[in-house]
Amino acid sequence: MAITAERLPREFVQRLEPLLGEEWPEFLAALAGESQHGLRQNPLKIQQAEWEKIAPFPLERVPWCREGYYLQEEERPGKHPYYHAGLYYIQEPSAMAPVEALEVQPGEKVLDLCAAPGGKTTQIGAKLQGKGILVANDNNPQRIRPMVKYVETFGLTNCLIFNERPERLARHFPGYFDKILVDAPCSGEGMFRREPESMGAYQKFGPERCRQMQREILRAAARMLKPGGVMVYSTCTFNPYENEGTIQEFLQEHSEFQLEPVPQAHLYSPGRPDWVVGGRPELALACRIWPHKNRGEGHFLARLRKNNNGSRLAGAGRPGGTDPYLAEGAKELASWHRFRQNYLKTELNGRYWLNGGTLYLVPPELPVLQGLKLIRPGLTLGNLYKGKFYPDYALAMALKPEQFAQPVYFTLDAPELRKYLKGETLPAGEAKGWHLLCLDRWPLGWALAVDGYLKNYYPKGWRLQS
Template sequence: MIEQLPKAFLTRMEDMLQDEYTAFLKSYENPRHFGLRVNTLKISVEEFLKISPFSLTPVPWTPNGFYFEETDHPAKHPYYAAGLYYLQEPSAMAPAALLPVTPGDYVLDLCAAPGGKATELGARLENKGMLVANDISSSRAKALQRNIELCGIPNSFITNEVPASLAKAMPEFFDKILVDAPCSGEGMFRKEPAVAKTWDETRPAFFAKLQRECVWSAISMLKPGGLMLYSTCTFSPVENEGTISFILEEYPDMELLETDSYKGFSKGNPAWGNGDPELTKCLRIFPHRMDGEGHFMALMRKKGSSGQTLSDFRTKPDKEAQKLLTEFFAGMDIPFPADRIEVRSSNVYCLPPANNHFKGIRFLRNGLFLGELKKNRFEPSQPLALALKAGQFPSRLCLSPQDERIGRYLKGETLPVEKGECTKDKGWQLICVDNFPLGFGKLVNGTLKNKYPAGWRIH
């Protein structure tokens, strides 16, 4: 691995680390670490540990993060398809863990794809407040949408915009903002050797310019009194202490805050920025000091305080649509506010609390997609299934992880069902692994018609 690292990168790291450089180099000979983060929106850590079939060791800096063995293959287990956990490199769990999100906050993840940090922020909102998850890339934003829906986060607005356009539409809108900035990726060389092949000496300065554009937009969207967590997965001083120095110089209303530190974390180095002693409040993760890849983090506060008046514009269901929705949801313990339901082109959504669509913003999803109105019926969606708990739907088929029908269901196959296995003998069923929803099916004469979406199926 060491021979694949760029010479200019190694020269700079030796200058930065001095006596620790040999230990840093040696870390590249070690195998990478694998992590999963329990989705506390669906299951508590304690409950998950009781049913987990994996060999898990706690990640110190996040209470719901764990190392797993490469031989465990958690992506192949049906619990993954139920959204009980998200697979994430352990160091990458730190930024979301260090941003103190509380239920009811308005939260932005500005550079969110593929969703590792956004899904944790969304889980900690506990279905209250609002998560805006943005990515500039259309293809990456689609992956982000899939992961947010898999994790069952209903109060999300998934956007596909440049930060400046978001800033124009949402001035001083957010209580908390995460800027996991685009960067040169030096901290991921061990995990993704291909990144090292694309690196050259110009990339840190190139990304530093992008980062400063991102933080300008983020700061303008942050409420006075709000918190912003800036992070990268690079070692480069110009992208880390350099960007924070820029913020402190150009935005006097922003201040650095102390954050929790853990064994192996390092303080920021003022000499790698503009010399401001406040830079010691930043945090660095080096792979030779702890079990993970390289990361940098800085928690900042915008001085002052303010309130926020929210707008609420929606297209309410007409009488026929309302009749079909009432029939479908009759007897359900609906986990979302019925007064936020909107119908657009026969698609039905439950909107987040601030839902004026933010004119001109490109978005993939505004709120929870509930399903589609068709002739004389309503068909529920996959995101609805994953946002439910088993007991909230009138009829369900609960299978064990070992039941061969689980694999067949996830492949989109029709399933045989014995009388009495489902709560009701016909109609829509919520298909669950143990007691955790996977998707919908429709029971007709002892045969379950599979409604698991084609794009989600296992091949």
Template sequence: MELPEAFKEKMKNLMGDDYESLLDSYDQPESKGIRTNTLKLSPAELANKLPFKTQGVNWCKEGFYIDHEVRPGKNPRYYAGLYYVQEPTAMAAVEVLDPKPGDWVLDLCAAPGGKSTQIGAKLQGAGVLVANELVNSRAGILSTNIERMGITNAIVTNEFPERLVDSFYESFDRILVDAPCSGEGMFRKDPGALADWSLERVDRCMGKQEKILETAHRLLKPGGVLVYSTCTFSPEENEQMIEAFINKYPYVLETITLPGITEHGRVDWTRNQAEAIAKTLRIMPMTVKGEGHFIARLIKSEGVAEVLEIKQGYAKSRLKKATRIELQDYTDFAKNNLEPDFYQKIEDCLYLLGEHLYAIPAGVDLERIANLKLLRTGLHLGTFKKNRFEPSYALAMALKLSQAKNICDLADEDLAYQYLKGEALNLKVAKGWVLVGYDGYALGFGKASEGLIKNHYPKGLRIRKK
């Protein structure tokens, strides 16, 4: 691999005798991994279902290494949301964040969704996940990944981070800032990161990171947990960024220990020999099987809250509480097609946005978020059409097959691919809506009539071939 000369010179000056080991790591293939979606099954159950070999990731019990030649995104179980394809060291930050069911959690720089879906699985449907992404196209990918994994309690926003403050000032128990960075830890995995790297890019990223951390501070509750992570080796974006942050804001660094990771932040790489930086983690590709990360865990001290001046009043939410009459077609659909254990527990949180029906996470004040650009607010259940209700892909992925009355659980992999390509299935099932699955897990909806299941898998997600 041809590394930028400025990068090599910088790392040689920083690392001394360890520099050659870093260079040698770039001659090794990238590490590939997948992470179990525990909203659907356990790691042991997943390992037993996979047609390829796996090896456990020390610091994440849901994670597995997979062989370099495996294409995990081509397996029907991927489309069933049983796992997320994720580089193994990228799993570490959420392990450090350690969200619990019931927490309000913010993933401030969330696309494409690896860490958000990991948070969502740990919340187990209780609490609220706000996943924010500034870039429009990436926010759409984030939302789709959250749907595929069956996460029901997520709000996806497409905003500059500072725009969240008016709506969520000191609202979150835990915040993850997986900051945009110079990407030095991604050189083996992403040729684009290598091509885009420069010392000037490091400087630009530092400015963004400082501003994002300032926003995160205003969004976190006193006593809350802030985890900062990057996939760069740059001390300016890591040790020095956290050193400056704790000098400016009331935070205490906590010591991080994760199985299989022994390196910590370098005190000698800070500007003022800040001893607390030794509590952070520095994951390097020559010491672990992975690409590299930096992680800091900070606790916000109790202090005097700032007086927040809201420049504009809250807007009236376009979401409105659905009436019994407005819900009639949905109610008929739910009673005819779903088991009561699913639809009864969400019947008090149903809201309309035009023709679309959502189940909103408990505790969300819709007026407070009405000024934000929202891509998703809880679980999208479906759409009201003329004299009928049409269920959504998101609803299908949130369901267990046991929660639907009319199912078609495919055992044949070729039939699963046929469905994922958008083709009809020549199978006899009861007439009406049918939840199509593969090997015990939902893929999406179809509509059955006269021995044919018409395909309702979203057109934008359909595959062309195996």
């Protein structure tokens, strides 16, 4: 059913119509049209030129994201095997803009503070190219599981995932990060066209409640950013109270920050200082994506830099507790080392962390993290059980076939491919041990050859249903 002014929340119409003025009819017409769909190619897995040759969908590039493409609504990219191989992430085009504004560089320490469901996390991770550290956090435990899946499918090796309140995270990471993304919770007005059901929750999660959360999140983020670092604040709402208003209040409280131009600002509409009381002129440096001016849903973004002469906090905190890292020669690692010697043709650098039988490879240069709700401290290598090592899906997706001793290759049209993705057992012939199953040269997951069959270790919750 098309969105009309009558269907929109009354408060939303009464506020936005006077602000848009003569643009209001054009804006309404855009809301009544089709929402925009897209995907973002994974440069960790495939180069862009090759992707454009093999893509199974008609593609048109998103102007503000090099790896972004528009999709037709009728396409079903989540069903294609390339999706399971991590070649792309399904993402609304406007949602690609905030990370582009952050200008992440390989080797940086980056925080995605409101990260679930993980789209922007994978975008940041791809830009880091496996170098540096990526911390992804969300305080909603129900949204963490899909984020873990996307991080693993994309092949990110240097990503830690937390389920924490931002203020608690700030105690462990003061002045730690080079870049921070705050994709803040908001009233969601920019998603009315894409998710009409969100209009029903608009009153419950309205601007006033969201503004309070935004204020607290930004305060915590400010503590965690290094002097000279960059923070991007974004929302998917049109509301100036949550956009220019939130930024103005933050700048009044934090004189060490200043707004600076958003990269590719010519593609967007400028911020509106005149939409908030006493609006500072520099609020025009912020940007909006409007559905009647851009091919995307509603979005707001502002780029802030922390002055070099800002307050310098001590290095990341080191609360009391025992060091959780295992030495290379620890007896607990014996079965992992046997697996590595028998099957891997590559070195993996980092520190080992064993938690509840699960073995992780953790990036260096981290503070002691005890006391935080840490969901994933790095790359999940596998599980240790009764003297045996069972490799994890995340390790498979972080490898290239040439880095493993026994890869098995499927072509896109091979019937065994869909059987594997559905969780079915496959014949193994005389093969023994662990095998890395791949679609062409892209890993999909593990199988263990036992008694002439490949026992399927593709994660149960992610298997094809048809």
